[in-house]
Amino acid sequence: MSRLKPNSTPLPADTGCLLSSLYVAPVLAAILSGLLMPLLSGFRNSGAASLYVAGLLFASAGIVLLFLARLPLYRDGRFLSVGPGALDRKHRRFCWLAYALILVALLLFAAIAYWR
Numbered sequence: 001m002s003r004l005k006p007n008s009t010p011l012p013a014d015t016g017c018l019l020s021s022l023y024v025a026p027v028l029a030a031i032l033s034g035l036l037m038p039l040l041s042g043f044r045n046s047g048a049a050s051l052y053v054a055g056l057l058f059a060s061a062g063i064v065l066l067f068l069a070r071l072p073l074y075r076d077g078r079f080l081s082v083g084p085g086a087l088d089r090k091h092r093r094f095c096w097l098a099y100a101l102i103l104v105a106l107l108l109f110a111a112i113a114y115w116r
Contacts, residue, residue: 048112055108062101069094 069091073081084095
Protein backbone atom coordinates (compact mmCIF):
# COMPACT_ATOMS: atom_id res chain seq x y z
CA MET A 1 0.00 0.00 0.00
CA SER A 2 1.39 3.38 -0.98
CA ARG A 3 1.52 6.07 1.61
CA LEU A 4 0.50 9.64 0.93
CA LYS A 5 2.67 12.51 2.03
CA PRO A 6 1.25 14.30 5.08
CA ASN A 7 0.37 17.43 3.10
CA SER A 8 -1.03 15.72 0.00
CA THR A 9 -4.54 14.55 -0.78
CA PRO A 10 -5.77 11.89 -3.18
CA LEU A 11 -7.58 14.60 -5.19
CA PRO A 12 -5.98 17.27 -7.37
CA ALA A 13 -6.36 20.85 -6.17
CA ASP A 14 -8.79 21.89 -8.93
CA THR A 15 -11.08 18.94 -8.17
CA GLY A 16 -11.03 19.86 -4.50
CA CYS A 17 -12.06 23.42 -5.35
CA LEU A 18 -14.92 22.19 -7.50
CA LEU A 19 -16.15 19.85 -4.80
CA SER A 20 -15.90 22.51 -2.10
CA SER A 21 -18.06 24.84 -4.19
CA LEU A 22 -20.86 22.28 -3.89
CA TYR A 23 -20.87 22.97 -0.16
CA VAL A 24 -20.33 26.73 -0.29
CA ALA A 25 -22.86 27.64 -3.02
CA PRO A 26 -26.02 26.55 -1.11
CA VAL A 27 -24.89 28.42 2.00
CA LEU A 28 -24.25 31.60 -0.01
CA ALA A 29 -27.58 31.22 -1.81
CA ALA A 30 -29.39 30.90 1.52
CA ILE A 31 -27.68 33.98 2.93
CA LEU A 32 -28.35 36.07 -0.19
CA SER A 33 -31.98 35.01 -0.40
CA GLY A 34 -32.43 35.84 3.27
CA LEU A 35 -31.05 39.31 2.61
CA LEU A 36 -32.83 39.99 -0.67
CA MET A 37 -36.34 38.70 0.02
CA PRO A 38 -37.28 41.38 2.60
CA LEU A 39 -35.72 44.01 0.35
CA LEU A 40 -37.77 42.86 -2.65
CA SER A 41 -40.99 42.73 -0.67
CA GLY A 42 -40.38 46.31 0.47
CA PHE A 43 -39.82 47.34 -3.15
CA ARG A 44 -43.02 45.67 -4.25
CA ASN A 45 -44.98 47.73 -1.74
CA SER A 46 -43.31 50.99 -2.77
CA GLY A 47 -43.37 50.39 -6.54
CA ALA A 48 -39.58 50.50 -6.92
CA ALA A 49 -39.26 46.89 -8.07
CA SER A 50 -39.00 47.85 -11.73
CA LEU A 51 -36.19 50.32 -10.98
CA TYR A 52 -34.42 47.65 -8.95
CA VAL A 53 -34.67 45.06 -11.74
CA ALA A 54 -33.51 47.62 -14.32
CA GLY A 55 -30.55 48.47 -12.10
CA LEU A 56 -29.65 44.81 -11.75
CA LEU A 57 -29.85 44.32 -15.52
CA PHE A 58 -27.67 47.35 -16.25
CA ALA A 59 -25.15 46.32 -13.60
CA SER A 60 -25.02 42.73 -14.84
CA ALA A 61 -24.57 43.80 -18.45
CA GLY A 62 -21.84 46.25 -17.41
CA ILE A 63 -19.93 43.67 -15.40
CA VAL A 64 -20.07 41.09 -18.20
CA LEU A 65 -19.01 43.70 -20.77
CA LEU A 66 -16.17 44.86 -18.52
CA PHE A 67 -14.94 41.29 -18.18
CA LEU A 68 -15.07 40.78 -21.95
CA ALA A 69 -13.32 44.10 -22.58
CA ARG A 70 -10.49 43.26 -20.19
CA LEU A 71 -10.13 39.67 -21.39
CA PRO A 72 -6.97 40.40 -23.45
CA LEU A 73 -5.30 41.73 -20.31
CA TYR A 74 -6.36 38.67 -18.34
CA ARG A 75 -4.93 36.40 -21.03
CA ASP A 76 -1.60 38.23 -20.75
CA GLY A 77 -1.62 37.70 -17.00
CA ARG A 78 -2.13 41.37 -16.10
CA PHE A 79 -4.90 41.11 -13.54
CA LEU A 80 -4.20 44.21 -11.44
CA SER A 81 -3.91 46.88 -14.12
CA VAL A 82 -6.17 49.85 -13.47
CA GLY A 83 -8.06 51.68 -16.20
CA PRO A 84 -8.40 51.00 -19.90
CA GLY A 85 -5.03 52.48 -20.89
CA ALA A 86 -3.38 49.14 -21.68
CA LEU A 87 -6.20 48.05 -23.99
CA ASP A 88 -6.46 48.49 -27.74
CA ARG A 89 -8.99 50.92 -29.19
CA LYS A 90 -11.85 48.43 -29.67
CA HIS A 91 -11.60 46.98 -26.17
CA ARG A 92 -11.17 50.46 -24.68
CA ARG A 93 -14.55 51.47 -26.13
CA PHE A 94 -16.16 48.37 -24.63
CA CYS A 95 -14.57 49.25 -21.32
CA TRP A 96 -16.00 52.78 -21.34
CA LEU A 97 -19.41 51.41 -22.34
CA ALA A 98 -19.23 49.00 -19.40
CA TYR A 99 -18.36 51.88 -17.08
CA ALA A 100 -21.36 53.81 -18.41
CA LEU A 101 -23.72 50.87 -17.82
CA ILE A 102 -22.46 50.43 -14.28
CA LEU A 103 -22.87 54.18 -13.66
CA VAL A 104 -26.49 54.02 -14.87
CA ALA A 105 -27.10 51.11 -12.49
CA LEU A 106 -25.61 53.07 -9.59
CA LEU A 107 -27.80 56.06 -10.43
CA LEU A 108 -30.89 53.85 -10.47
CA PHE A 109 -29.96 52.39 -7.09
CA ALA A 110 -29.36 55.91 -5.74
CA ALA A 111 -32.79 56.95 -7.03
CA ILE A 112 -34.36 54.02 -5.20
CA ALA A 113 -32.58 54.97 -1.98
CA TYR A 114 -33.58 58.63 -2.36
CA TRP A 115 -37.29 58.03 -3.01
CA ARG A 116 -37.72 55.24 -0.52
